[in-house]
Structure formats: C-alpha cells, structure tokens
Amino acid sequence: MQVKVFANLRVICGGVSVEVHPNGDRAMDVLDKMIEMFPDLKEEIYTEEKKLKPFVHLYINGRNIIHAEDLETRVKETDQLALFPPVAGG
Structure with a gap:
C-alpha cells in the first residue's frame, strides 16, 4: 500500500510516497513496518508509550484515525494513507 508522507518525514523516508x-x-502495523524500513521515523512519530505524538496525524481515506479506532483502525490494501508530522509556521 502507498503511504504519503509530508514535511520532514519525506527526508527520513526518501520521498513523498512510500x-x-x-x-x-x-x-x-503499517507504521511499525515503516519504522522497520526507516528506523529514524520512530522518534518522529511515537511517544515512549508507543502512541502517536501530539500533532502527528495519520489519515486513512481522508479521515483521521483519532476519529476511528486510533492505531487499531483497520486498513485495506486499497486505502489511501497520509502521515503528517507536527508542523509549525505562520
């Protein structure tokens, strides 16, 4: 499945789509596989308790997983995933 990554995660993952x-x-499971592929990703997205850091968002088909079953949300091969790190600016 394809996961689109944004901001500094593109540098870690080597591109826009993984x-x-x-x-x-x-x-x-998707995030764990991505961390296996790109170990530096773990520090960027997870807390010590293996929860998403504040302001890190994973969207499945345009819907934030926090509005579903969080990290337990089921995914299908055909789903569109997007991973956003914390972003600041003005």
Whole structure:
C-alpha cells in the first residue's frame, strides 16, 4: 500500500510516497513496518508509550484515525494513507 508522507518525514523516508507491505491490517502495523524500513521515523512519530505524538496525524481515506479506532483502525490494501508530522509556521 502507498503511504504519503509530508514535511520532514519525506527526508527520513526518501520521498513523498512510500510503498509499505505491513504484517497485519491495522494502522499500527503499517507504521511499525515503516519504522522497520526507516528506523529514524520512530522518534518522529511515537511517544515512549508507543502512541502517536501530539500533532502527528495519520489519515486513512481522508479521515483521521483519532476519529476511528486510533492505531487499531483497520486498513485495506486499497486505502489511501497520509502521515503528517507536527508542523509549525505562520
């Protein structure tokens, strides 16, 4: 499945879009596979308790996972995922 990444995550992941083949069907499985592929990603997106950091957002088909089942949200191969890091600016 394709995951679009934004801002500084593009540098870590080497581009705008990452092909991910997770070992499961939850949002957490997708992120875990991405961290396996790009270890520096872990510090950017997860807290020590393995929860998304404040202001890090994962969208599945345009819907933020915090409005679904958070990291337990189910994903399908055809879903569109987008991962946003905290962004500041004005």
